Every structure is written in C-alpha cells, then in structure tokens.
Amino acid sequence: xxxxxxxxxxxxxxxxxxxxxxxxxxxxxxxxxxAHSGQLRKTGEPYxxxxxxxxxxxxxxxxxxxxxxxxxxxxxxxxxxVELDEIRNAFGDDIAxxxxxxxxxxxxxxxxxxxxxxxxxxxxxxxxxxxxVVFIKFADRMHNMETLYVIPEHKRRRIxxxxxxxxxPIANRLGMGEYRGLFEDYAFRYLEPKEYNWTKHLLGQRxxxxxxxxxxxxxxxxxxxxxxxxxxxxVHGRIKYCYSLYKKLKRYNDDITKVYDIMALRIxxxxxxxxxxxxxxxxxxxxxxxxxxxDYIAQPKPNGYQSxxxxxFDDQGTILEFQIRTQEMHEEAEFGIASHWRxxxxxxxxxxxxEWMNELVKIQKELDEEDFMDRLDELKLDMFQDRxxxxxxxxxxxxxxxxxxxxDFAYHxxxxxxxxxxxxxxxxxxxxxxxxLRSGDMCEIIxxxxxxxxxxDWLKFVKTQHARTKIRDSLKKTKKSFFSSxxxxx
Ligand code: MN
Numbered sequence: 001x002x003x004x005x006x007x008x009x010x011x012x013x014x015x016x017x018x019x020x021x022x023x024x025x026x027x028x029x030x031x032x033x034x035a036h037s038g039q040l041r042k043t044g045e046p047y048x049x050x051x052x053x054x055x056x057x058x059x060x061x062x063x064x065x066x067x068x069x070x071x072x073x074x075x076x077x078x079x080x081x082v083e084l085d086e087i088r089n090a091f092g093d094d095i096a097x098x099x100x101x102x103x104x105x106x107x108x109x110x111x112x113x114x115x116x117x118x119x120x121x122x123x124x125x126x127x128x129x130x131x132x133v134v135f136i137k138f139a140d141r142m143h144n145m146e147t148l149y150v151i152p153e154h155k156r157r158r159i160x161x162x163x164x165x166x167x168x169p170i171a172n173r174l175g176m177g178e179y180r181g182l183f184e185d186y187a188f189r190y191l192e193p194k195e196y197n198w199t200k201h202l203l204g205q206r207x208x209x210x211x212x213x214x215x216x217x218x219x220x221x222x223x224x225x226x227x228x229x230x231x232x233x234x235v236h237g238r239i240k241y242c243y244s245l246y247k248k249l250k251r252y253n254d255d256i257t258k259v260y261d262i263m264a265l266r267i268x269x270x271x272x273x274x275x276x277x278x279x280x281x282x283x284x285x286x287x288x289x290x291x292x293x294x295d296y297i298a299q300p301k302p303n304g305y306q307s308x309x310x311x312x313f314d315d316q317g318t319i320l321e322f323q324i325r326t327q328e329m330h331e332e333a334e335f336g337i338a339s340h341w342r343x344x345x346x347x348x349x350x351x352x353x354x355e356w357m358n359e360l361v362k363i364q365k366e367l368d369e370e371d372f373m374d375r376l377d378e379l380k381l382d383m384f385q386d387r388x389x390x391x392x393x394x395x396x397x398x399x400x401x402x403x404x405x406x407x408d409f410a411y412h413x414x415x416x417x418x419x420x421x422x423x424x425x426x427x428x429x430x431x432x433x434x435x436x437l438r439s440g441d442m443c444e445i446i447x448x449x450x451x452x453x454x455x456x457d458w459l460k461f462v463k464t465q466h467a468r469t470k471i472r473d474s475l476k477k478t479k480k481s482f483f484s485s486x487x488x489x490x
Pocket of ligand 1 (some may be wrong): 074
C-alpha cells in the first residue's frame with residue numbers, strides 16, 4: 001500500500017469537514033510522513049501507513065478534525081526525532097495534549113494480572129482527562145489488531161489479552177458497539193483459535209442457509225414500508241459477532257437452534273413514532289414469536305442502547321429477528337459516546353469536559369451494578385471492588401479506597417479543607433461526615449472558616465492513611481498552640 005494524502009482526503013467529506021480542516025490534515029500529513037520517513041512496519045510497509053489508517057478510522061467516525069490530526073501524529077513524539085514541542089508550536093496545545101495523552105497510554109502494557117489492574121486504572125484516569133484520547137487509542141489499537149499476524153506469537157497473546165480484558169469492556173461501557181465487537185473478535189481469534197474457527201464455521205453455515213430468506217425479507221419489508229409511507233434510511237442484514245455468538249452458544253449448551261439473532265434485519269427509520277409503526281407493520285406481515293418483543297426505546301439498556309426488537313416467522317417457518325431504530329439510535333449504538341462528537345463543529349473544550357464528566361459519572365454508577373461486577377469477577381478485575389471514583393462539584397475526579405468518607409475526600413482535596421470540614425453534601429444532599437462514599441458520587445465539603453482543627457473522633461472512621469496522618473498532625477499542632485498560648489500567658 002502506498003502512502004498518499006488522497007487516501008485520507010477521500011474520507012473527509014465536504015458536508016463534515018471544511019477546506020481549512022483539510023488544510024490542517026494536510027499539514028499534519030506532511031509533518032508525520034516526513035518524521036516517519038524511512039521507517040518500516042513489521043509488515044514491510046512504510047510505517048506512516050499506520051498513523052494514516054488510524055486517522056482514517058477517526059474520520060470514518062466523523063470525529064472533529066483535531067482528533068483526526070492527533071491520530072495522524074500519535075506516534076511522532078515516541079518513535080521519531082520530532083518532539084512534542086514541535087507539534088505544540090505547529091498545531092497548538094489541544095492537539096499536542098491529545099498526542100501526549102496517546103503516548104502516555106502507550107506506555108501502559110498488560111503483563112500479567114498486577115500490571116493489568118494498574119493498566120486499567122491508568123487508562124481510566126487518562127479517560128477522565130480526555131475521552132478523545134481514548135478514541136485515538138482505540139483506532140490505533142484496532143489497526144494493530146488488523147495486522148497482529150505479523151507479531152511474534154507470545155507478544156500476540158499479550159496484546160490480544162489486553163484487548164479482551166481492557167479495551168473491549170471499556171468500549172462496551174462507552175456504548176461503542178462496533179469497536180467492542182471487533183475488539184472481541186480479533187482477541188478471540190488469537191486467544192482461542194480453535195473455538196474461534198469452530199464458531200466462525202458455524203456462523204458461515206448459518207449465513208449461507210439463512211441468506212436467501214433474509215434477502216427476501218428485506219425486499220418484502222421495503223415494499224410494505226413504502227406502501228405505508230414510511231421513509232426508511234436503510235433496511236439491511238447484520239451478522240452477529242463471532243465472540244458474541246460463542247458466548248451465547250455456551251449459555252445454551254452449544255445448541256445453535258436456540259440462538260435467534262445470528263442474522264438480524266435492521267430497519268432504520270425517521271423518528272420514534274415510525275419505529276412503533278414499523279413494528280406494527282412487521283407484525284401484520286409476519287407472525288411474531290410470543291415473548292420476544294423488546295422495547296428498548298421505552299426502556300433503554302444500562303449503556304443507553306435503544307431499539308425495538310421482535311422475532312417473527314416468515315412463510316417458510318424461518319425465524320427472523322428485526323431491530324428497528326432511528327438514525328440517531330443507530331449511531332449511538334455503533335459509536336456510543338463518540339457519536340456525541342460527530343456533529344459538533346468546534347465544541348468548547350470546557351463543554352466537552354463537562355459532557356465527558358457526566359458520561360463518566362454514569363459509567364461509574366453502572367460499576368455498582370451487579371451484572372457488571374460479575375463480569376469483572378469473571379475477568380479477575382478486582383480493582384473496582386477496592387477503589388471508588390468521587391467527583392468534586394467542579395468535575396475533578398479522585399480515586400479513593402472503598403469505604404472512604406467525606407473526611408477522607410476532604411483531606412485528599414486539601415489539608416485545609418479537611419481541617420476545616422464542618423459538614424458535607426453528597427450528590428447535593430446533606431450527609432454525615434462518616435457516610436461511606438460510592439463510585440460516581442459528587443461530594444462537596446462545607447468549610448467552617450473559624451474551625452480550630454479536626455475532631456479526634458474522625459480517626460475512628462477514616463479509611464485513608466493520608467487522612468489519618470493529617471488529622472494526627474493537626475491535632476498535635478492545635479494541642480501545642482493551645483499549650484504554648486497557655487504557657488505564654490503564665
Ligand atoms: Mn500507534
């Protein structure tokens with residue numbers, strides 16, 4: 001494959017990117033291809049192919065040009081003589097900071113359990129700073145997975161494990177269905193090649209068998225919807241991801257006849273009322289299977305997924321699953337949190353941070369959900385069981401040991417805030433100073449300006465060594481000053 005700017009330019013459509021955007025991308029392309037010139041990938045191709053494809057993936061998500069540009073430059077400081085400061089001078093702080101974020105994330109590698117837990121923690125904190133860095137890292141890793149076959153066997157396993165245990169679950173939490181599915185499938189292929197091939201074979205057989213029925217249904221549905229004046233954006237088939245099928249098969253003792261959604265038909269319509277109208281039309285056309293209608297529009301899944309699902313029989317007795325959704329729901333399902341960046345021209349940096357913080361709060365809250373904790377157990381991810389993430393009112397996030405109280409939090413923010421803590425609000429509600437905090441809580445400390453110092457009773461409930469030490473120090477000081485002023489008076 002040759003490296004040319006045209007490859008990227010063709011992925012920057014006019015309805016999304018301005019000519020200034022394209023100029024900026026061109027400038028980054030020139031800097032990047034210069035910096036990496038002479039370097040080769042293990043595939044034997046010019047190295048710059050890799051950042052180029054990373055940037056293309058970001059453009060395919062229609063993300064703002066700054067993210068695409070940072071994608072083009074993401075390996076420059078680490079792998080070339082060009083330093084971050086040069087990027088900063090040429091492209092500004094925002095892009096340089098994203099590149100730096102990706103570089104930092106790259107240093108975290110999965111090496112057995114301990115490293116992996118630490119890894120996840122670092123990744124999470126990096127995410128808390130800027131979710132755009134996560135999009136770039138995802139695109140970068142996706143391209144590496146696409147060419148993983150050139151990497152030596154033992155390294156391949158490590159990377160595949162990292163993707164299965166860190167990247168895929170995070171993509172899932174961010175609602176990025178496409179990335180999650182692809183990450184899992186690539187990792188599955190290298191971690192369990194036998195099982196992967198078996199599932200892939202089964203899938204192939206089913207697709208072959210069900211293909212004609214699906215095609216027939218697409219035509220029938222299109223006709224019927226036109227008749228009812230429902231303007232569809234698209235009616236298409238979608239095939240289940242391999243790993244997702246594999247997990248389902250394991251739940252049903254490998255009985256593939258119990259899995260109805262191997263191939264589904266997806267109908268994308270204009271608005272919510274058309275979703276319900278389409279459901280009615282389908283049920284006029286086919287016999288629905290009872291108990292299989294799911295309204296994820298009225299009741300979205302915890303990660304925000306919305307659609308109507310129904311399973312029906314066609315006239316041949318073939319079982320078909322339909323998924324009905326609007327374009328917005330579709331993008332949300334495929335790209336998750338990244339879809340919120342798709343249409344914004346140049347959102348204020350602050351606004352992005354607030355939005356991301358809100359998302360993070362939601363994700364953290366979900367961490368308390370039982371099924372996710374089960375999954376974590378399964379993955380031997382125990383870090384969330386002993387760490388919690390707590391927010392300040394202006395959106396900063398602190399991670400603390402589980403069971404930490406507002407006093408631990410206060411000393412974490414600043415010693416003076418701890419010493420003068422008179423009360424606390426958790427999620428805007430007045431709470432006792434010894435209330436255990438939970439992940440996702442927003443904690444506000446009410447400071448009493450005239451307060452002399454900490455209360456010795458706090459030592460009975462604080463969880464962090466940090467708070468304990470600070471309380472003791474302050475108590476000693478207050479005692480001393482009381483004593484010395486007393487002595488002075490003598
Ligand atoms: Mn890279």
